[in-house]
């Protein structure tokens with residue numbers, strides 16, 4: 252598909268994304284991925300960012316405003332002296348984003364209409380965090396845009412990305428191709444729906460459980476997914492190479508367990524061989540193993556930046572924070588395991604994580620405020636710090652793996 256920037260502008264003026272009709276009710280509690288400040292702190296800043304210091308954010312390709320609103324709200328709750336810049340090609344999207352921010356009383360963000368590529372002249376940063384969610388899929392030259400963004404990063408900062416997953420979107424591009432063959436234009440949502448509802452069960456789109464049920468989707472979603480003038484998806488190896496071309500590396504994928512096949516394998520030889528692969532090679536393997544990653548959520552940092560979020564497992568002042576499970580809720584351990592839901596974009600998976608008799612005490616004590624030392628001291632049975640660390644690490648590895656727990660040196664309210 253050849254790239255025409257004017258067509259992309261025209262498309263997003265007509266179909267501002269995501270669809271956020273007036274009166275949309277969730278803005279006051281909106282938190283997305285990758286723009287969840289708890290993940291940003293964990294995966295980019297190894298859980299140690301001091302949010303009493305200024306924090307500069309760029310939302311690149313901010314659409315109708317989910318990230319600028321979610322981040323603005325989270326940073327305001329932290330009392331952080333934050334600066335936010337938003338840019339998007341689409342003036343209509345900006346108008347919606349600005350209106351939503353105003354309605355929430357989130358004042359102070361700077362809104363720009365234009366191309367990310369022109370940011371060095373408009374809003375050069377530097378930025379501690381750049382949100383780049385769902386945009387790399389629609390820019391013509393990914394290398395160029397990533398190089399521009401990398402050049403705007405402050406030392407130690409990072410970029411949160413959502414890029415479409417090639418394998419997980421199997422079938423979507425077949426539908427796009429068919430619609431192009433019959434000359435469908437940017438507004439031909441009716442035609443797209445007619446085709447989607449006629450697809451036989453044998454069609455790859457219909458075999459893809461993530462996408463097959465399109466009837467409830469709003470027109471904007473149908474247009475964005477099937478009539479987009481510029482849309483491409485990536486595999487992990489391509490993302491690694493794109494990051495590297497911009498002098499960056501992928502620090503983490505979220506949720507990490509989607510990118511690690513080892514816990515799902517029983518054969519010891521297979522486990523050993525995969526565990527011996529470099530981390531990014533395991534991720535490449537995992538994408539093929541799972542087959543259904545339709546969105547890659549990940550964090551990129553400069554090649555020289557070292558990130559070690561798990562180092563806080565050794566720190567008595569580290570605070571474990573649950574992402575969506577309410578504080579104090581302890582799942583029951585049955586047969587050495589407990590159930591949890593893992594989400595990865597549109598994908599929802601029920602999982603069983605390992606636990607011991609001690610795990611419920613640990614899980615009940617986690618409230619997003621208590622440190623590991625305080626949780627340790629609240630444990631019954633006089634567990635040594637070392638024994639507690641082992642117990643906590645088991646809980647952490649599972650919950651962090653499914654994207655349910657992060658570590659931080661400061662509390663981060665929701």
Ligand SMILES: C[S@@+](CC[C@H](N)C(=O)[O-])C[C@H]1O[C@@H](n2cnc3c(N)ncnc32)[C@H](O)[C@@H]1O
Nearest residue numbers: 263268312313314339340341366367384385386
């Ligand atoms: C699928 S939407 C994602 C919006 C938002 N980031 C989100 O995830 O909700 C893609 C957005 O990227 C914007 N965009 C695409 N290419 C761009 C570029 N080169 N510079 C600025 N914005 C761009 C589009 O206008 C559109 O609003």
